[in-house]
Amino acid sequence: MTTLLLHLLKTPGLTGAFTPSSRYLASAMVRAAGEVNHVVELGAGTGPVTKALRSRLPNASLVVVEIQPCLAQRLRTDFGGLDVRQNSAHEVLDDLVFPAPAAVVSSLPFRSLPLALRELTVGSIERFLRRVPGSKLVQFTYLPRAPFEASPDFRWQRADWVWRNAPPAGVWVLQRSS
Numbered sequence: 266m267t268t269l270l271l272h273l274l275k276t277p278g279l280t281g282a283f284t285p286s287s288r289y290l291a292s293a294m295v296r297a298a299g300e301v302n303h304v305v306e307l308g309a310g311t312g313p314v315t316k317a318l319r320s321r322l323p324n325a326s327l328v329v330v331e332i333q334p335c336l337a338q339r340l341r342t343d344f345g346g347l348d349v350r351q352n353s354a355h356e357v358l359d360d361l362v363f364p365a366p367a368a369v370v371s372s373l374p375f376r377s378l379p380l381a382l383r384e385l386t387v388g389s390i391e392r393f394l395r396r397v398p399g400s401k402l403v404q405f406t407y408l409p410r411a412p413f414e415a416s417p418d419f420r421w422q423r424a425d426w427v428w429r430n431a432p433p434a435g436v437w438v439l440q441r442s443s
Contacts, residue, residue, distance in 0.1 A: 285310060286372060289429040290405060291317035293436045297403045297424040298368035301325060305361060305393075307354040307371040307386075308332075312340055314372060319344065330357045353382070355389035366399030375413045376406070387413055394419070394441060402439040407432050411439075418442055 286294075291314045298304060298318075302325050309315050309331045318327055329349045331337040337351035350357050354373060361367075369390060375383055394400050403424070406412040411421040418441055425436040 284431050286313045286405070286434075287427070287430040288313065288317065290314075290427045290434050290436070292321075293425040293427050294370055294403050294405060295321045297436050297438050298322070298370050298401075301368045302365050303363040303367035304328070305358065305367060305369045306330065307358075307369060308373040309340055309349075310336055310372060312343055314370060315340060315344060315347070318370065319347075326363075328357065328361065330354050353386070355382075355385040358389040358393045361393065361397075363397050363400075365397075366401075367393075367397050369393065369400065369402045371402060371404045373404070375404070376408065383413065387415070390439075391416055391419065394439070398441075400440075403436065404439065405434045405436050407434050409435060411437055415439055 294314055295317045304318055304322060304325050304327045306315055306318060306327065306329045309329045315329055327348065329340055329347055331340055331349065331351060332353050334351055337349050340347065340349045373386065378386065390402055394402065404412045415421060419439055420442050422438050423435055424438050427434050427436065
């Protein structure tokens with residue numbers, strides 16, 4: 266908790282919480298990701314969702330993205346051998362292509378990101394989902410509505426509501442419309 270609180274105080278626009286996601290929220294996000302062979306985790310922070318992904322999808326390739334150097338290094342230390350990329354989500358997503366559907370599992374604080382960064386990131390997520398057909402974004406938010414406004418060829422669906430998290434959070438899935 267102390268690590269996230271310090272990052273929240275130093276970089277409030279890039280850090281969306283002062284406590285790590287609960288194991289219940291992490292489990293709900295992995296369930297919403299489904300059985301996939303490729304996962305990209307955005308905004309991994311201190312790693313509670315990373316831990317759930319590695320535990321429940323042990324055979325999936327996992328790329329973990331964390332922009333804050335201290336947190337990225339902690340992830341490398343805590344999860345040896347993990348592909349951790351210390352960079353912005355949009356820069357990593359713009360370079361990724363997978364041969365099969367992937368799940369992008371995100372803990373990014375879209376509502377608090379600076380507008381320009383939010384627009385870049387949403388654009389990259391949508392391009393990735395178009396480029397890798399059948400893929401989806403799994404995103405949580407503390408508000409009772411979709412995490413951000415998506416382009417008309419996408420649709421949001423709430424997958425779960427997790428009360429055992431501080432604060433409670435909704436898990437949402439974004440996919441291209443059929």
